[in-house]
Amino acid sequence: MxxxxxxxxxxxxxxxxxxxxxxxxxxxxxxxxxxxxxxxxxxxxxxxxxxxxxxxxxxxxxxxxxxxxxxxxxxxxxxxxxxxxxxxxxxxxxxxxxxxxxxxxxxxxxxxxxxxxxxFPLSQGEINGTPDGFIDAVFAAGADFRTGSSELRRKDYLTAAARGGYPEAIRRTAPRRRAQFYSSYLDDIMSRDVHQVADIRRGSDMRRLVAALAAQTSGLLNYSRLSADLGIPVTTLRDYVDILELIYLVRLVPAWSANATARAISTPKLTFTDSGLAAYLLTGVTNDTTTGAIMETFVLGELTRQLTWSTTMARLHHYRDRDGYEVDAVLEDNAGRIVAIEVKAAETIRPDDFRGLRALQRRLGDRFHAGLVLYCGDQQLPFGDALTGVPISALWTTPPPELQV
Incomplete structure (x- = not known):
């Protein structure tokens, strides 16, 4: 390229x-x-x-x-x-x-x-030497998308997410040594990169903000709540988040909306560029909420990386509306076709996991190209017209259409 x-x-x-x-x-x-x-x-x-x-x-x-x-x-x-x-x-x-x-x-x-x-940090396909063709394949196939079974389980995905994609972190197999890399990396970012792009006089505020953002990675970015929690003015917080995005520490995923979904909420979602860094910042804080957030951060990171080389010209958004329906990732191509993705950090899948996907499908009609729940199970399972459960590993093990036989 x-x-x-x-x-x-x-x-x-x-x-x-x-x-x-x-x-x-x-x-x-x-x-x-x-x-x-x-x-x-x-x-x-x-x-x-x-x-x-x-x-x-x-x-x-x-x-x-x-x-x-x-x-x-x-x-x-x-x-x-x-x-x-x-x-x-x-x-x-x-x-x-x-x-x-x-x-x-x-x-x-x-x-x-x-x-x-x-x-960006390395994708799982780059790490494992696998095709990384999921986005092109799902847009080409739509409701007919098919992928193979997976030998990976929840613990394997969590290990990959905690490892992240920085080459130096990948080389360090011992958890203590990997944690030392992330500690030094953050020190370097705070003392060097941040000051190259802005005049930050209270570096401690920036560090507290990074820790707070890790605790809500892949969640809606609520500046007012952050301001109250950290005691930092909203205007300053907005500037700080802009800086963190400029230096690729975090990424803002814009909300998706259209005339068909007028009740959509416009608040962006904040996610860390690298799931390993977010997992390091959350060391010692382990519960279902943080595990799900790290898994979603991991998947959004893989999609972000893949969009830089896929031939499908698509944009990544998220969706949430005032009726409580939400979809973790919404990919829209130049033709207006929508591939909607939910992420679940579980090895089993339920009909209710498709709640947000079905709502979006009803509202979009023919524009809804495919809806997938990416989960930690071992096989692809159908759940209705254009809706399917797929192992998360499909992101990096699915070849692009031109390589499929």
């Missing part, structure tokens, strides 16, 4: 959380290319050069890779001028540990000149 973008786009931006392999991927994509210049802004001397003489810093033939470009915001305008004067594709490959186009310090979003590719 990065190589394809470099072939026809002036500026390619590789965005993602720290420790997701952005620099490594960028370097791999540039191998074999002629005239490549690499600049690493974590290096103080390199950063000083960029700040002192941006135009001179960018003056190089071929493709220039700039790692952690958000560290010198003044480079952005110089990059715009450079690609306007020299519009060849593949001029710059930029990496950043923040959503660059959301930073207020960058004055221009380079419309028509750039393409952004997001890199």
């Amino acid at each position: 990065v190589k394809e973008a470099l072939a026809d786009t002036r500026v390619v931006i590789l965005n993602g959380a720290r420790q997701t392999g952005k620099s490594t991927l960028a370097e791999q994509c540039l191998r074999g290319m002629p005239e490549v210049t690499k600049r690493y802004l974590d290096d103080k001397a390199t950063r000083t050069s960029a700040e002192t003489d941006p135009a001179g810093f960018l003056d190089a033939p071929g493709t220039m890779m700039i790692d952690e470009v958000q560290r010198v915001p003044d480079l952005w305008l110089s990059i715009k001028h450079a690609v306007d004067r020299d519009p060849r594709p593949g001029h710059f490959l930029l990496t950043g540990s923040a959503r660059l186009l959301g930073l207020s310090s960058l004055g221009d979003s380079l419309p028509g000149r750039s393409e952004t590719i997001e890199l």
